[in-house]
Amino acid sequence: MFRPRRRGPGLIGTAARTAVIAGTATRVSGNVAAKQQAQAQQAALADQARVQQAAAAQVAAAQPxxxxxxxxxxxxxxxxxxxxxxxxxxxxxxxxxxxxxxxxxxx
Structure with missing residues (x-):
């Protein structure tokens, strides 16, 4: 008997490939979000340090x-x-x- 040959990965292969792609995309977006959050925290700390330095300078200037x-x-x-x-x-x-x-x- 002649069996027709499949063309492509089939249903299970397609589902597996989709799962791998979705998992990779989730991991990459999670890494990007973590980096952005770390940068935002560093910027906030730098801003806070600048505000504290400016306040200290104003206090020093105000003291007679x-x-x-x-x-x-x-x-x-x-x-x-x-x-x-x-x-x-x-x-x-x-x-x-x-x-x-x-x-x-x-x-």
């Missing part, structure tokens, strides 16, 4: 500089010269220099 203590003793001219030197070096702002000078002169 340490006041210049009034010098003890009677060398007013020497004290004024030291204050002027600190002001020229940039260690004292204009306001701090004026306040310290006023204290020295008793104003």
């Amino acid at each position: 500089a340490a006041p210049v203590p009034a010098p003890q003793g009677g060398d007013t001219l020497g004290d004024l010269e030291r204050l002027a030197a600190l002001h020229q070096q940039g260690a004292l702002t204009d306001g701090e220099f004026a306040a310290a000078k006023a204290r020295l002169l008793g104003l």
